[in-house]
Amino acid sequence: MDRITQEKGDGIFLTVVFVTHGDRIEVVKRLMKSILPYRDVPWAEFVCVDNGSEPSSAEYIRANHPFVQVIENAENKGTSRAFNAGIRKACGEYVLIINDDSVVPEGMLEKLKAYLVGNPDCTGIALGLKKDRDTYQALRLKILNIGKRHPRRRRRATFIGTGNLLIKTALIKEVGLYDENYFAGNEDMDLSQRLKRKGVKIHYFPEFFIYHLHVYRNRKTHWPEFVLARRLSDIYYAQKFFPLLSFIARMYAFRNFKKRVEKTVDKETLRKAKKIMYTKKESYYEVQKSIIKNGIDAVYARISGAE
Numbered sequence: 001m002d003r004i005t006q007e008k009g010d011g012i013f014l015t016v017v018f019v020t021h022g023d024r025i026e027v028v029k030r031l032m033k034s035i036l037p038y039r040d041v042p043w044a045e046f047v048c049v050d051n052g053s054e055p056s057s058a059e060y061i062r063a064n065h066p067f068v069q070v071i072e073n074a075e076n077k078g079t080s081r082a083f084n085a086g087i088r089k090a091c092g093e094y095v096l097i098i099n100d101d102s103v104v105p106e107g108m109l110e111k112l113k114a115y116l117v118g119n120p121d122c123t124g125i126a127l128g129l130k131k132d133r134d135t136y137q138a139l140r141l142k143i144l145n146i147g148k149r150h151p152r153r154r155r156r157a158t159f160i161g162t163g164n165l166l167i168k169t170a171l172i173k174e175v176g177l178y179d180e181n182y183f184a185g186n187e188d189m190d191l192s193q194r195l196k197r198k199g200v201k202i203h204y205f206p207e208f209f210i211y212h213l214h215v216y217r218n219r220k221t222h223w224p225e226f227v228l229a230r231r232l233s234d235i236y237y238a239q240k241f242f243p244l245l246s247f248i249a250r251m252y253a254f255r256n257f258k259k260r261v262e263k264t265v266d267k268e269t270l271r272k273a274k275k276i277m278y279t280k281k282e283s284y285y286e287v288q289k290s291i292i293k294n295g296i297d298a299v300y301a302r303i304s305g306a307e
Helices: 003-007 025-038 057-064 079-089 108-118 169-175 187-197 223-241 243-261 267-278 284-294 296-306
Strands: 014-020 044-051 068-073 094-099 124-130 155-157 164-168 202-212
Touching (some): 014 025, 025 044, 044 057, 068 079, 079 094, 079 169, 108 202, 164 169, 187 223, 223 243, 223 296, 243 267
Parallel strands (some): 014 044
Antiparallel strands (some): 094 164, 124 164
């Protein structure tokens, strides 16, 4: 029986969950190097959800870092479903949700554990994100946000992204995990809204941080599809929490989409995108997933043929 099986559910304090997809094996290797010192630590476990990456990060981790548990999806199931699979697997009292393009500083998990043990009433922490040794990344910490900045003192965070949330595992499961109707974007906003309405207080601690070394999307590759999928997430979010504003949300979503992609697409594509945004018979998850996988033309043809 291996170490993971022996200790599962027995004394695990912290579960670290991250999701990877696409061609991101090099950033996964970098993250693995940073957590290697914890391979024999009995109070921590690590869960990777591989969302159909190619080359396979799952194969690399199994071969080189067997202390990390791997959940492998044959295809990209989206952020919400992937993170939920990892959280459901978690046995730690707390779960730390991070991105695959992160690096865990030496000794940081020990610092987090020491603070949480000494402050058992702490429900959750929004970690700081650093670009390098001396520079913090500007963060959005409020649901109603005017601009990002780096707060230098502890403060309450009502918005917590999927790259820096540490929370009691039982609490996030009680709230309902991430809404799986999102494929791309706003799953973190949705969870933040539900946590806030439930009265759960998450505080930002600048002294607790990880490095976030961005991997940016190439705007020349499927950029219109990516933007459209994100705008559909905005529409779903508005319908869920502010139904009276759903029509305005659709108008804003299309306006934003047009502004961001009109230099790269023709008028016919804009027309098709608008049609997709205004359809009400399709699952938001399935439409977003199909847009990313098959493109705008294919989704438009399917929606038009179904009417």
